[in-house]
Amino acid sequence: MENPIIELHGLTKYYGTVKAVDNLSLKIGKGEIFGLLGPNGAGKTTTILMMLGLAEPSEGQAMVCGINATRHPIDVRRKVGYLPDSAGFYDNMSALDNLMYIGRLNGIPEKEIVSRARSTMEMVGLGGEMHKKAGAYSRGMKQRLGLADLLIRKPAVMILDEPTLGIDPSGIRDFLHLIRQLSRQEELTVILSSHHLHQMQQICDRVGIFVEGRLLAEGNMETLSRSLFGKDSFAVEITVREPLPAAEQLEQQLLQLNGVTGVGIDAATVALSCHTDITPDIVRLFVQNGLNVTGVHKKEYGLDEIYHRFFENNVKKESFQWQVH
Amino acid sequence: MAGSLAYFNNFLSKQPALSSFGVMVRKEVGDHIRSWRFIVMLLLILFTFAGTMYVSLSNLGQVARNFNDPDHDFIYLKLLTTSDNSLPTFHIFISFLGPLLGIALGFDAINAEKNNGTLVRLLAQPVYRDSLLLAKCYAALLIVGTLFLSLVLLMIGAGLILTGVPMEATELYRILTFVVLSVLYVGFWLSLSICLSVAFRHAATSAITAIGIWLFFTVFYQIIVNMIVRAILPDPASLQAEQVIAYNNLLLSFLRVAPSQLYTDAATTLLMPSVRSLGPLTMEQMAGAIPTPLPFKESLMIVWPQVTGLVAASTVCFAGAYYMFMRREIRT
DSSP: OOSOSEEEEEEEEEETTEEEEEEEEEEEOTTOEEEEEOOTTSSHHHHHHHHTTSSOOSEEEEEETTEETTTOHHHHHHHEEEEOTTOOOOTTSBHHHHHHHHHHHTTOOHHHHHHHHHHHHHHTTOGGGTTSBGGGOOHHHHHHHHHHHHHTTOOSEEEEESTTTTOOHHHHHHHHHHHHHHHHHHTOEEEEEESOHHHHHHHOSEEEEEETTEEEEEEOHHHHHHHHHTTOOEEEEEEESSOOSOHHHHHHHHHHSTTEEEEEEETTEEEEEESSOOHHHHHHHHHHTTOOEEEEEEEOOOHHHHHHHHHHHHHHHHHHHHHHO | OHHHHHHHHHHHHOOOOOOHHHHHHHHHHHHHHHSHHHHHHHHHHHHHHHHHHHHHHHHHHHHHTOTTSTTTTOHHHHHHHOOOSSSOOHHHHHHHHHHHHHHHHHTTTTHHHHHHTHHHHHHTSSOOHHHHHHHHHHHHHHHHHHHHHHHHHHHHHHHHHHHOOOOOHHHHHHHHHHHHHHHHHHHHHHHHHHHHHHHOSSHHHHHHHHHHHHHIIIIIHHHHHHHHHHHHSOOGGGSOHHHHHHHHHHHHHHHTTSHHHHHHHHHHHHHOTTOOOSSOOOHHHHTTOOOOOOOHHHHHHHHHHHHHHHHHHHHHHHHHHHHHHHTOOOOO
16 A cells, blocks of 8 residues: 555554554555444544543554554554544533634634634534534534544544444445535545444545454455355345245255355255355246245345454364364 | 734634643633532621621721721721621631632542542543642632632622722732631542542532541640640749740640641631730730731731631642542552
8 A cells, every 4th residue: 555644553552451453564545445344342432532642552553643652652643533422521511612713722723713613513504503402413424523522623633433333324325425425525544443333434435444453354344254255155045935845856956056055944944155146037036836935035244244254264163273283 | 903813813713722721711701600519608708708898898988997906997807707796707707708619519539430430430531630639629729719709899899888998908918818728628628528429439428537637626626635635734823934834825726737727727817807826925026016906918928827728728628639549550
């Protein structure tokens, strides 16, 4: 990658004897939307705090915009906006005042501050509610206000920690859309952390998967799922109305289809795994056999499967190493 | 002429962006004056002030004609110290309302921000951590200072209108020093409560702890010290005069661990110019002394240890807060 904006070299953080982040190295390019994906307690927030100089790494270093975040935290925070998960606002102040306070702390001149705060509020779609007290804001509105809080500073990098937590589905879609749009408009680098694979899929250019403080894989969605699930990356489940009369025969026929790698039959449902998407062919075969198909379900892999798959792989590797020794 | 005016206009219109410290102080002051707890404390102090002023004004004539009192000329100091025993004087009131004021302004300085989730957002801005702590402390002291200063200025104005007696410079110095001393005293309790607000996660815990410390020093400390001294001390009848004095001084030193004792000692000396010592004096020391008021500088010399003690105690508390806060990892 040419001149990455964020470079992490061997970043490690211990809390007592627990390793929260384990020898993490990562590069993120300018204008990229990067997703940190992992279960709770995987070390995502700790990594983010180290990037901002709010936590000291035990080993390694974090370079953000070419600045060492541990040594010069103030300079880094001038360029990086951070929205914590559960960001709070001063409830007794209006949303606009909250925003102007942050603007002033960032040294925006007094003359510009009102106009800039207003235009930022319009940008995130809170133009009509900017004089309401922040305490009266809903969770989704607070999240938008948090975004405004980042944008008023015109950062080079935005880091959002669990930004979709606690917002309703349509709110999440709008919010992610807004982030993507802004990132594209202003060529902002965005780092998002989440434990929802599907939401990350919607907007991220690249995703890194964290488990127990380690970055297990990184890449865009396709390469990631290909590397994870290898040949059987598609799974289809078909339900028929009556229990299958000749299960063995059907299984033979299905296995002859090009691309099918495994078949499992259980009374009235058939589960197939295949390396290309051949759902139409499978359904056609069922219909030709005179079976009454009531449901076709194409299984998508969630984060659960990814974690499982990773743990399985790790266990296998370890046991393999044991055998070698 | 036009040139200099233009220069002046230019100077006025050029509003430099405030430093982050200035911005924080501005916001904190705004928060405090709008908060209910400050309004309640303000009303409490205003009422006691009005009450003590009423009592001292109604007794002022009698006090000013008491020629046996070397301080009878200092009308304005008398305004602050006269009482007919129906109500304590103003500085006694401050000695126990001051701590409450300090605690009210500081007990949730850091932990409320942390619990609201504003602390981590604030620290993610390009600001130094110590400016936050300093701003919290400075803003509260600014308010307290303004409050006390306007109260005594009001008192001086009222005194001037009612009595028509011009004020002497030494009285003004003494009263202004009294204001500084009172702010310092409140500052001690403020920095103690800020320290507790860093140490404890919940605002209620830090408030209760601060009030506990205050109650201990105002009520129980004297009782405990007296009890221990009475148990340990030999019978005064069997002691020589110097030994009694030495024990007395020891007792006083222990009592002076309490900040309220330091404050009342210092305030009394400043407001009553004829007070020459805060401990017992021997006959030899008193021999040849004329009962006259001390000059301002001498009174200041007497209270200097007290002032130093208060400043030192506040610094220790603030340094504790600083030490705990600076390298702590803030997460939600």
